[in-house]
Amino acid sequence: MPELPALASRLLNVASWLTSPLTPDDFLGLLDPLLGARFPVGRVTGVWPETPDAVTLALRPGRGWSGHRPGQYLPVGVEMDGVGQWRTYSLTSVPGREDGLLTITVKVAPDGRVSPQLARRTPPGTVLRLGPAQGEFVLPDRLPSRILLVTAGSGITPVMGMLRTLMSRRPPHPDVVLVHSAPCARDSIFGPELRAARRRLDWLDYVEHHTRPHGRLAPDDLARLCPDWPERETWACGPAALLDAVECHWGRAGLGERLHVERFQWDPVLPPEHDAACGGRVLFTRTGTEVTAGAVTPLLVVGESVGVVMPYGCRRGICFGCLTPLRYGRVRDLRTGEVHDRAGQMIQTCVSAAAGPLALDA
Amino acid sequence: MALTHPAAIETALGKELGEELDRIRADIIAARGTDDARYIRTVIATQRSLEAGGRAALAVSLFPPAWAAGTAMLSVAKILENMELGHNILHGQWDWMGDPAIHSATWEWDFLTPAEAWKHTHNHLHHTWTNVVDRDRDLGYVVFRMSGDQRWRPRHLAQPLYNFVLAPLFEWGIALYDLEPDAVAAGRKSWRSLAADLTGFLTKATRQLAKDYVLFPLLAGPSALPCLLGNLTANTVRNLWSHTIIFCGHFPGDVQTFTEEHIDGETRGQWYLRQIQGSANIEGGPLFHVLSGNLGHQIEHHAFPDLPSNRYAEIAPRVRELCEKYGIPYVTGPLWRQYGSTWGRILRFAVPGK
Numbered sequence: 001m002p003e004l005p006a007l008a009s010r011l012l013n014v015a016s017w018l019t020s021p022l023t024p025d026d027f028l029g030l031l032d033p034l035l036g037a038r039f040p041v042g043r044v045t046g047v048w049p050e051t052p053d054a055v056t057l058a059l060r061p062g063r064g065w066s067g068h069r070p071g072q073y074l075p076v077g078v079e080m081d082g083v084g085q086w087r088t089y090s091l092t093s094v095p096g097r098e099d100g101l102l103t104i105t106v107k108v109a110p111d112g113r114v115s116p117q118l119a120r121r122t123p124p125g126t127v128l129r130l131g132p133a134q135g136e137f138v139l140p141d142r143l144p145s146r147i148l149l150v151t152a153g154s155g156i157t158p159v160m161g162m163l164r165t166l167m168s169r170r171p172p173h174p175d176v177v178l179v180h181s182a183p184c185a186r187d188s189i190f191g192p193e194l195r196a197a198r199r200r201l202d203w204l205d206y207v208e209h210h211t212r213p214h215g216r217l218a219p220d221d222l223a224r225l226c227p228d229w230p231e232r233e234t235w236a237c238g239p240a241a242l243l244d245a246v247e248c249h250w251g252r253a254g255l256g257e258r259l260h261v262e263r264f265q266w267d268p269v270l271p272p273e274h275d276a277a278c279g280g281r282v283l284f285t286r287t288g289t290e291v292t293a294g295a296v297t298p299l300l301v302v303g304e305s306v307g308v309v310m311p312y313g314c315r316r317g318i319c320f321g322c323l324t325p326l327r328y329g330r331v332r333d334l335r336t337g338e339v340h341d342r343a344g345q346m347i348q349t350c351v352s353a354a355a356g357p358l359a360l361d362a
Numbered sequence: 363m364a365l366t367h368p369a370a371i372e373t374a375l376g377k378e379l380g381e382e383l384d385r386i387r388a389d390i391i392a393a394r395g396t397d398d399a400r401y402i403r404t405v406i407a408t409q410r411s412l413e414a415g416g417r418a419a420l421a422v423s424l425f426p427p428a429w430a431a432g433t434a435m436l437s438v439a440k441i442l443e444n445m446e447l448g449h450n451i452l453h454g455q456w457d458w459m460g461d462p463a464i465h466s467a468t469w470e471w472d473f474l475t476p477a478e479a480w481k482h483t484h485n486h487l488h489h490t491w492t493n494v495v496d497r498d499r500d501l502g503y504v505v506f507r508m509s510g511d512q513r514w515r516p517r518h519l520a521q522p523l524y525n526f527v528l529a530p531l532f533e534w535g536i537a538l539y540d541l542e543p544d545a546v547a548a549g550r551k552s553w554r555s556l557a558a559d560l561t562g563f564l565t566k567a568t569r570q571l572a573k574d575y576v577l578f579p580l581l582a583g584p585s586a587l588p589c590l591l592g593n594l595t596a597n598t599v600r601n602l603w604s605h606t607i608i609f610c611g612h613f614p615g616d617v618q619t620f621t622e623e624h625i626d627g628e629t630r631g632q633w634y635l636r637q638i639q640g641s642a643n644i645e646g647g648p649l650f651h652v653l654s655g656n657l658g659h660q661i662e663h664h665a666f667p668d669l670p671s672n673r674y675a676e677i678a679p680r681v682r683e684l685c686e687k688y689g690i691p692y693v694t695g696p697l698w699r700q701y702g703s704t705w706g707r708i709l710r711f712a713v714p715g716k
Contacts, residue, residue, distance in 0.1 A: 084461055
């Protein structure tokens with residue numbers, strides 16, 4: 001569902017005087033949860049298997065969904081026993097699809113709690129909470145002419161989002177080699193679609209590496225499967241062991257700058273240097289503790305370092321378990337650099353730092 | 363009847379009582395889940411639908427049946443909002459769901475006093491110091507004398523009159539009370555802090571008054587006056603109801619009060635004991651309990667203020683059984699009796715004497 005036109009947003013602002021202390025969203029949500037933008041949600045419209053243990057869900061996002069870039073991942077809140085559990089899944093759909101749908105592909109973790117629920121017990125019609133799309137593992141605006149994609153297991157998912165986006169664009173296309181490692185052909189997520197695409201598209205080469213007969217994919221295999229790898233801008237996503245090996249290999253060749261890996265972690269966005277409001281005094285109002293915080297130290301860490309008991313969760317901006325109200329002041333989102341300064345706003349303290357003096361209700 | 367002092371409970375017994383009550387608490391925490399989440403979401407959806415329906419009917423309230431239906435729906439909506447939703451969500455009873463939309467830190471209610479001020483005076487001060495003279499400001503709300511241990515002053519002669527005036531204006535009384543002007547006079551609260559609280563109150567109150575007494579009536583056009591009267595009626599009905607439920611939860615004649623010496627070195631078991639003896643239940647059916655925010659189970663609420671309110675009915679027989687086992691008085695009765703008893707107490711302590 002796209003954002004409302006400006007006039008409608010203004011009307012909603014005026015209407016908030018009528019719905020106070022609630023918001024118009026709270027009442028719109030009665031008609032359809034997708035109409036509320038305050039806590040974005042999506043409705044499952046389709047569920048289909050990709051492999052014996054990977055399932056794709058199509059979601060219709062509600063108002064409040066602000067879009068994504070190919071390669072980014074999506075925090076999804078699933079309710080289990082009444083408690084909201086958050087996980088992230090890479091978006092595999094092309095941004096701005098005509099039907100407005102998003103797709104994520106969920107691989108069932110054998111000992112997992114949330115992924116089996118999502119993959120096996122989430123019928124169409126289910127409404128899921130959505131976080132904002134995140135991650136810097138994305139294609140640049142100016143595409144390199146030759147690209148190598150290295151993936152293993154469910155690491156194919158963000159790359160599939162990128163590839164589908166490339167396929168939806170008009171030529172010229174970059175020359176792309178995708179080396180994907182899976183246990184066998186049957187377990188290769190998106191295998192049929194990618195094999196068909198290789199036959200159809202002259203700019204795409206797709207190589208499947210099967211670990212059952214051949215063992216894990218190693219950097220030496222890459223030299224064999226894609227001899228011109230040093231000349232390609234490379235994106236890699238998969239288990240940590242593969243990423244470590246690839247990073248080491250590229251590093252030794254002095255090509256570290258041409259390699260992008262997805263580790264589901266973020267690098268803090270530094271505040272602009274001329275900005276005077278870097279860091280600041282933080283007051284924790286319940287305990288009365290006050291401390292000076294650095295510009296890139298998450299407020300959760302700041303609080304814990306002085307003994308304030310703070311709610312916490314994943315510590316990487318996904319689960320919303322650390323939400324704490326801002327009493328006053330400014331905080332900077334370390335992932336995006338965005339500044340928040342509305343009193344009463346819930347702050348994800350694990351990924352927010354002080355951008356001036358502030359007080360938290362903790 | 364002279365008030366008895368809290369049942370002197372042997373330390374070992376107190377420990378046992380504490381452990382048994384802790385077990386009840388642990389059972390509920392382990393059991394809460396999908397059904398509880400569905401319950402609170404259903405109440406929220408019902409409340410919002412009633413409010414929307416009430417507002418819509420009052421927009422055409424020149425037509426008398428629309429006025430009656432609109433006023434009734436809005437009254438019930440406001441009662442549900444304050445009692446089963448606001449009071450209980452602000453206690454953190456639903457924080458376990460991890461839903462930012464139903465959380466004590468984010469919830470704001472349809473009441474003049476801001477949620478923040480309420481959480482301080484109610485959750486923190488009242489629930490910690492329940493019925494301790496000079497500690498629990500809710501014991502008479504600074505205005506009433508509700509215990510023989512409270513000093514009598516001539517102004518207490520007029521307390522029956524105060525109660526008549528307070529009941530229909532309850533939300534104003536609570537807003538004033540939450541500002542803690544008495545604490546400022548006594549030097550326990552700074553003027554600066556009062557000014558900050560006053561700003562918070564005025565901001566909240568402006569929006570509250572604007573929607574009920576200016577904006578919705580204006581939108582109602584020719585129905586402006588009946589709409590305004592409907593809103594005024596709904597707020598008053600809610601005030602009378604919440605005043606009744608809250609006063610009947612702590613002030614019926616048999617409810618005990620405590621002094622500083624009782625809480626000296628208080629153990630967990632003794633804290634439970636004080637909460638049970640300092641509260642009174644009101645008997646009624648399921649609808650009564652929902653509309654009273656399950657505060658008809660005031661004893662259970664005070665023993666476990668942060669357990670989901672829909673579970674109090676299930677806990678009550680277990681708590682009552684424990685009280686019988688340990689010989690602890692369990693004050694309960696139908697609404698009319700608790701209401702009469704509360705008035706009896708207001709009249710009795712209006713004059714000097716224990």
